[in-house]
Amino acid sequence: MTDKGIRLEVREDQIIAGLEKLDAANGSLSDANNAIGAYLVTSTQRRFERETGPDGKPWQRLKPRTAARRIKGRPRGYANILRVSRRLEQSIVYEADDEGIAVGTNVIYAAIQHLGGTIAMPERQQTIYQNYDAKTDTLDQTFRTRGRSNFARDVTVGAHEIKIPGRPYLGIDDADRTEIAAIIEDHYLGEDAR
Structure with a gap:
């Protein structure tokens, strides 16, 4: 797994217990972890569409000055936060193996968009x-x-500062927990049926 950059770790006891049970029965978590990783990429991209964090809270609205900025001859508007070019949204990928799953992006500005922060402009x-x-x-x-x-x-x-509010997109919510449990169960039952 990649260990560069910022790392947010999600540890869910029920999910870990299900994966341990599957590992004991199967001896490998690779297939299940790949299925979970693919699901989490889709779930994360849906957060960009809904403009909400994993906690269900809507992202902070754009400032009027940002919304008024013109893109291709038209005002940008308040919609499509973090999705004007869709580069960040489409860069979400996963890595999975028997040890775990990593979901993230290599886009340089991803961390400040997720966590928020201040940029000092000289x-x-x-x-x-x-x-x-x-x-x-x-x-x-x-x-x-x-x-x-x-x-x-x-x-x-x-010289001035630009403050960027955090707009979290990485993480899991209750619907994700339910779907991950279903994926684990499908892989576990698939092993029993063989």
């Missing part, structure tokens, strides 16, 4: 684009794209 120089009206000698303060502006200037953006 001071930087940036070019902004606006429109200047020579007839009235006024500068429209609205920011524009380079192609839609006739005036550019370099500005200093001061």
Whole structure:
């Protein structure tokens, strides 16, 4: 199992007892753990659709400034938290063997989205684009794209912090516990039937 990055461990006594019983009867948990891992990937991806954590709590709503940001010419809106590009959602994978199951992602920003945190942004120089009206000698303060502006200037953006709320997506809920127990039972009964 991968041991790099942040590790959240879920230990459920009933699930462990069921797996121990299956291991004693079968001698291998590989098939059951693969089935559980595949199920947990799907369950985790459903959390992105529902925008809720494993505890059933809805994720914190986007800030109005984020919702107003334009993507492909349209306002982003409040829907699809963590799913604009779907990269994080689609990167969820699992590893399973006789020892256990790991569900996660290799996306670099996954941990801060799950746990929340603060990003310290250093001071930087940036070019902004606006429109200047020579007839009235006024500068429209609205920011524009380079192609839609006739005036550019370099500005200093001061150091600041960006606070990202935690939006947990990894973990298991009661429905997952029930389904995992059913998977274990199916594998156990499948061994008895042979």
